[in-house]
Amino acid sequence: MASSNEPFMQAENHWDLETLYSDFSSVKNKRLTPVEKRHLRGLLCGFSPAEIAEKLGRNGKGVETTDLCATVYRYVKSLLDKSDEKLENWRNISEWLDDAGYKNQSIKVPSLDLSPDKAVVNVTNINIENNQIVFLISMKIPTFQDLDSLEDELNNLDNHKSN
Incomplete structure (x- = not known):
């Protein structure tokens, strides 16, 4: 560019x-x-x-x-x-x-809720291996509230690009 x-x-x-x-x-x-x-x-x-x-x-x-x-x-x-x-x-x-479809298409995607009461992070294991501290982490982040709306947006974007 x-x-x-x-x-x-x-x-x-x-x-x-x-x-x-x-x-x-x-x-x-x-x-x-x-x-x-x-x-x-x-x-x-x-x-x-x-x-x-x-x-x-x-x-x-x-x-x-x-x-x-x-x-x-x-x-x-x-x-x-x-x-x-x-x-x-x-x-x-x-x-x-x-x-003609040359303009970039954008969709509004709801943001993820990463507040402490919604997202869950668990450290499941801590080890020392080869002079490194290794953390095994499990994360659960809530998905979008309205998956149907997001799917509709994505379908509309696909339809617009194929026209």
Whole structure:
């Protein structure tokens, strides 16, 4: 992955950038340039072309027409078989990619209750072996309160990925 001082790297928190880069490279028939990656990440972070240009110290019209229209927009349309569709707004890019499943899916998982009255830790044996103290520990941690809800969430995630 790119270095941490690269602009718009927060996109990797919500998007499958490696797959996107790979799929875009297939459409382009060669790897994406660092500039193309930056512009794509900027769009995925919700920045307009003008905001991307400002953050990169570039001319807004140049980023919009030369960089985005000629590259990223074209790659997305080709990748998603939307070549005949008109790009109404730069926001369509992230919407289309989200609909295509490139956005990381997350589910809310209830936290475990590790309070002393719920979790049980038993030390079952203590030995000295080869100049080491060895503890045999048994732990019991309560499972989720509502396993059916968790299972439904996981099934919904699987269904979304397969669509």
